[in-house]
Amino acid sequence: MINDDWEDSMEDFTFVNKTEVHFGPDRFDSELAPVMERFGKRILLTYGGGSIKKTGLYDRVIKALDGFDIIELSGIEPNPKIDSVRAGQKLVKEHDVDAILAIGGGSVIDATKVIASARFYDGDPWDLVLNPALRQKIDQLPFVDILTLAATGSEMNYNSVISNPDTHQKQGTRGPNSPAVSFLDPTLTYTVSQRQTAAGSTDIMSHLFEQYFDNAINNDVQDGLREGVMRAVIKWAPVAIEEPDNYDARANLMWASTMALNELLRQGNKNRWTAHAIEHQLSAYYDITHGIGLGILTPRWMTYVLSDETAPKFAQYGRNVWHLEGDQDMDVAKAAIQKTYDWIKALGVPMTLPEVGIDSDENFKVMAQAAVTGGKLDKVAFVKLKTADVVKLYEQSMTTEGFE
Amino acid sequence: MINDDWEDSMEDFTFVNKTEVHFGPDRFDSELAPVMERFGKRILLTYGGGSIKKTGLYDRVIKALDGFDIIELSGIEPNPKIDSVRAGQKLVKEHDVDAILAIGGGSVIDATKVIASARFYDGDPWDLVLNPALRQKIDQLPFVDILTLAATGSEMNYNSVISNPDTHQKQGTRGPNSPAVSFLDPTLTYTVSQRQTAAGSTDIMSHLFEQYFDNAINNDVQDGLREGVMRAVIKWAPVAIEEPDNYDARANLMWASTMALNELLRQGNKNRWTAHAIEHQLSAYYDITHGIGLGILTPRWMTYVLSDETAPKFAQYGRNVWHLEGDQDMDVAKAAIQKTYDWIKALGVPMTLPEVGIDSDENFKVMAQAAVTGGKLDKVAFVKLKTADVVKLYEQSMTTEGFE
Structure with missing residues (x-):
């Protein structure tokens, strides 16, 4: 896409981050x-x-x-x-x-x-x-x-x-x-449990997704930065779970967590986040681990917002992050979302709400309303969502249907 | 490569950058x-x-x-x-x-x-x-x-x-x-000439290469960031040359120039730079445009240091930046270097030293000595180079042999 009208381009931004990082053991x-x-x-x-x-x-x-x-x-x-x-x-x-x-x-x-x-x-x-x-x-x-x-x-x-x-x-x-x-100091995370490592890695990936699936077009430097961090997390999270004291795994995950959300990677964006707003209601009501909630919700959200309009971006994700081949955007997009689900599951994340103790839909409507209001999901999301949409996302998170 | 000895991993670093960026027209x-x-x-x-x-x-x-x-x-x-x-x-x-x-x-x-x-x-x-x-x-x-x-x-x-x-x-x-x-303000670069746009883009790419071809292994977050910026420059530099007032092209190149060298992307690295040290002698002696000198030298340097040992990194570059396929690292590496040469040439960069007025080898030896000393190329480069190596690089830059 070549865009000669900057109204659709990366947004203007002011960025400064004065935190001094001391990285190393x-x-x-x-x-x-x-x-x-x-x-x-x-x-x-x-x-x-x-x-x-x-x-x-x-x-x-x-x-x-x-x-x-x-x-x-x-x-x-x-x-x-x-x-x-x-x-x-x-x-x-x-x-x-x-x-x-x-x-x-x-x-x-x-x-x-x-x-x-x-x-x-x-x-x-x-x-x-x-x-x-x-x-x-x-x-x-x-x-x-x-x-x-x-x-x-x-x-x-x-x-x-x-x-x-x-x-x-x-x-x-x-x-x-x-x-x-x-x-x-990556060595301080050697003792982080398999479950917390999985939840943390899913959280990092979600931060990257939330920034990547955005309506600013041709924001390519930023997209490239995000894709690069995603590939590192995809590679190293399973290693950290398998070998908790692997320095390179812990170092890449730690630096990825910082880079994914030090505000640099969100610059140029147009819209607000989606999955986080929806997940925050899960942890607010049921006090579940944030990263686990994101792991469950993210593949459902991706599938829900996939359309002819959004398929090119999901296909870009599939090609640049998962090295998927193929000319058909929709096919590549679907394969990328399945890859995402499989990767999260392989980390040991429980992939349905009942597995984390949420076995009733009694609060879904009020949670969905709060998510839409709090996250302005009906106004400034990558794909706008109403309360009924978010209820469906919670419902779809009750089973593995569509993914297994 | 899985590395459980952090001596070979990304280096420790201290990073802070307090510059406040105001991006936009x-x-x-x-x-x-x-x-x-x-x-x-x-x-x-x-x-x-x-x-x-x-x-x-x-x-x-x-x-x-x-x-x-x-x-x-x-x-x-x-x-x-x-x-x-x-x-x-x-x-x-x-x-x-x-x-x-x-x-x-x-x-x-x-x-x-x-x-x-x-x-x-x-x-x-x-x-x-x-x-x-x-x-x-x-x-x-x-x-x-x-x-x-x-x-x-x-x-x-x-x-x-x-x-x-x-x-x-x-x-x-x-x-x-x-x-x-x-x-x-990307719009301020609408008036930058084709030649300066080419030289600037080649300079940006060279900054990324110098940081990417490094001996720290498994520095994957950083590699991913660099690859992402490279893809954006590869995509948008030709557009900026074709359409000087394309906002997205100018915006991506401007942000790429900043990200490529704001010190963030070099963190975790082990060795110093190579092509810049060699080029600085060209501009010191002949006052040629820095980015043009880099455009000429870079593909020669890549070919010169390509070996069984370095092929995996060049192949990673080929796969993640150029979407090259193939299982043989050496083949992918060579194809990636050729792609690099072709891309620089297509920007309109003169690809030999005689084309920029350097038609004699009279200063090559003293320049090479200064490059090796100044850049410590014989001590801490990605692939160590002696004076005779650098002389050969200057000589190989006299013709298009090996590339056309």
Whole structure:
């Protein structure tokens, strides 16, 4: 397609990302102290359920931060809850800390971003989640992270997703603050379980899909970047599951997670995301793992939106990512979607909703309404979807029909 | 290749790039003033041979900067000379400017980076080129650019190449300063000639090749990113030459030039560059256009270093970039190199040295020695080269033998 009217081309964009990445094994032991000293000596340490104590990472961090004044917030949960942010807000204010060090995956980093904003807000931090414009008007605590899970890209972006169980809301919020420094040490993910590795890899692929299936035409540099990262994830996720301590597998997945969602790859795009909006309702209602929900939904969504109009893009995906041959776009497109399903399944992802404990359709309609409203799916999606469409997607996710 | 010893894997790296990109047509007219005001009201304007006056760009910039105090340095040449930097140093000191605005391609931006350093250096700026460590110890003037040529990536990196005709040196220098803001407006390149478009596109491809043909194995995310940008350049460079005002062609080439050399795509690499070191001697001795020199040398270099050991990487290039089929790596590799030659030639690049006025081999040996020394080609190249190898490459560039 040659386009001489730039209205249909890649969109204008403004891009800057100031996060400093330190990539490689065992670097934080010696580099963490000088990095944190840029900000001061009083540090809030945020982390999750305590696996960092089992793996010895906690002890290494404490040793690396000898001489610092450390306050701790542990127990930040997957799909982080607003109560954890509230607890963090209390601590950073009470102890007047200079910076935060987040150790964990996307959930810990997501919560940390909002805590860093909440330091300078006197109200309830849920206000900041619902109204991110408030975060733009206030100062931010600087924060650093040590990443332990390759998945969300939170290590090099401005986004958080925070859940409020009281209101069944799982809400994205974009702040002015990305990590000042991210330590990306692939060896820290050697202990990530097969299931979490699969879920993380599916999450990375979904981020790439959401950006790739977009209505800006001839956005080829960006498409090429996305296709390249997809091929690396497709190659290395199965290896990481088979050999958890394969460095190259873990290194490629970790760097892929960062590149897939550091905002660079979404530049030039026209529309918003689809599968994430639909999945967020699944985890909000049933607290399932985000990446697993995406793994189930993604092939159904692809099939649902496949048409003569969208087939060329799915065929491009098949040719450039899966090396599929053939002249017929629709055939290549269908084969690519089947490849996608098979790849996700081979990672060990349960491929139906009943397998993750969702065996009734009782909430589908209200979830679908929330997905359409929250994601503006009826207004700015790659293919616009209404509530009835999303209900069908949930229903089609109940069985393997069409794929096995 | 599965590698479980990280010594052979992607290298550790530290990456940060704080340049803020404003991509899209006609943005600087309204955005330039607020951007420059971040730094102050006294601006040095740097530009080249005056084509910006013919195209009306100069007038638009002066209008956009109404109310600013503007000093000018014009006449910065292609392969910018140290004398231009010296002139700039004098102006920024004399007028105590707050920031520099560079309007042009890589040459103007390259010179501007060193002028920004030289503001805070009292000696000859050639010292700063020869010894970039000096630049790390001093302050830098902030600078902004409006890019008019898609080629060098200088708009989002820390590098300059400065020539000293007195000493026949063409020297790279990396400073601590990348542009604070880069305005990337593809429509400004509608007036770039067929020859400059070809040279710029060849330069972009060469940057990608230099990073792609590297000895770090399994650096797959990075390879995928590079392959993706290559495909976009291969697709759109011929279109830009055919239809100079095709927005999508100009937009893809401009963004490709930035992505190819904003330092992101070189992360994880082991070795230094080859073709650039060899080409720099050509332009140092004969002042030929850098991208043209690269276009001539690149296919010869690829053929020269092709072996059983390197064939898998060239075959990967053939399959992922050119969609070549076939199981035999050597066959696919050779076909890919021929495709590369044909693509460069089809852009209108003269494919032999005599066609650019170099019809004697009298300087080849001394040039080859300088290339090997300057580029450490005998120590850390993808395939190590000695002086005799480089002489052969220059000689093979005298005719089309082997390619036509």
